[in-house]
Amino acid sequence: MRAKPSRPPGAGSGAASHGAPDHEDRVEIAPPDLEPWRAGNTGIPYCYSFDSGRPGPHAMINALTHGNELSGAIAVDRLLREGVRPAKGRLSLGFANIAAFRRFNPQAPRRSRFVHQDFNRVWAPAMLETATRSTELDRAREMRPLIDTVDMLLDLHSMQMPDAPLILAGPLAKGRVLAEAIGTPALVVLDAGHEEGIRLRDYGGFGDPASPKAAALLEAGQHWSAGSVDVALATCRAFLDALGLVPAAQPPRPPQRVLEVTRVLTIRSDSFRFVRDFDGLESIPEAGTIIAYDGDDPVATPYDDCVLVMPSRRLVRGQTAVRLARDVP
Ligand SMILES: [Zn+2]
Known part of the structure; x- marks a missing residue:
């Protein structure tokens, strides 16, 4: 039903996209209770960091770049409740757009993607350094000192359509290397950014070919599908294993297709x-x-x-x- 001409072009997008509920708005999962994580341990609400005290990369798993993409939040909540800790390096876990997430309504699940603007388009330093304020710019500025210290980022998302789960690995060779090291999902897409603004995945060193930092963006499957939670959690565990932070036996996986x-x-x-x-x-x-x-x-x-x-x-x-x-x- 996507692309049907009956939906007036320009009718809205993101937070303003209020189309009538249809099968794509089926919500199979419930938002997790994130209030136990409000304080964080970094000075930044809803952000945690655990240092092993041993050399190694600083890896971060970030959920809720989009406030209505619940599977990542469920996965990170699970890791926190399990008490995950890195065997080497440092591990950070965060929930980004909490303000939008709090507005999640299963009757209108698309409305809470963001509050004022897309958190995943505000990561140009020139934009972060203006005096302009919005819910998302304020949150990005709050998280920026932590993000600036991250070497390897996994940013958890889900998608509108029941497409195959995939990693958006960016345009740089190091993005592909990271995606292939993670090894799952089975599809890797090498993509440029959006024209409308810089994504977290492309921010700073992540988008700089000369920097060893790298980031991967997971699209875990369709929003609010039960399967997206399994994909998000499996990808988190594969990411932590690939970096040696939390070694764990991984199931056998087919070679990835790279587009x-x-x-x-x-x-x-x-x-x-x-x-x-x-x-x-x-x-x-x-x-x-x-x-x-x-x-x-x-x-x-x-x-x-x-x-x-x-x-x-x-x-x-x-x-x-x-x-x-x-x-x-
Ligand atoms: Zn997203």
């Missing part, structure tokens, strides 16, 4: 529509196949076997409609 995004299709008009419903990961055999219209302009695939990654249902000017990708051997 390289060659183009992020940003919506230019107020009337973008796909020619049909795409679920994601469709491979379009022939170059030049029209997949959408942006206003009057046809959007064609640039090469044979073009793969559509995470087509959006929020078809709003300035936002990402779909990513075009090809298989990397």
Whole structure:
């Protein structure tokens, strides 16, 4: 039902996307009680850090970059309740957009993605250093001193559609290396950022090819699906094992498929529509196949076997409609 033209283009996005509930808004999981973690132990509310006292990387697992993406919050809550501690290096665990999370309403689960603006678009230093205030900018500034000390970041997300879980590994070789070290989920997408703003994953050293810091963004499956919790938790454990912070036997896993995004299709008009419903990961055999219209302009695939990654249902000017990708051997 995504991309149906009956949803008026420009009707809203993010916190303002109030479409009628449909099957994509089915909520199978409940928000965890995060109040026990309010104080944190870092001076930053809802942020914890545990230092092993031994040399090693500072790894962080971050949940709730988007306030309504519950699977990551459930996974991090679980790790905290288990009393996870690193055998080497330092481990930080955080819940980012708590203010949006607190507004989660299973009757309108899309509304609590953020409060004022997308927390995952505010990470340009020039933006963080302005005097402009918003719920998300304030929280990013609060977390920034901790983030600045992180070497390896796993940022936990979920997605609109029931697409296969994947890691968005970014455009840099080190992102792919980290994703392949984690080893799960089975799909790795090498992507550039968004045009609208810098993501946490691309902030500072994470997005600097000369820095050894690296970050991976997990899309754990569809928002609010029970399976997304399993994927988030398994990926957290694989991440901690891969870095040697919390060694644990990992189940056998198939080799990952790696897709390289060659183009992020940003919506230019107020009337973008796909020619049909795409679920994601469709491979379009022939170059030049029209997949959408942006206003009057046809959007064609640039090469044979073009793969559509995470087509959006929020078809709003300035936002990402779909990513075009090809298989990397
Ligand atoms: Zn997200």
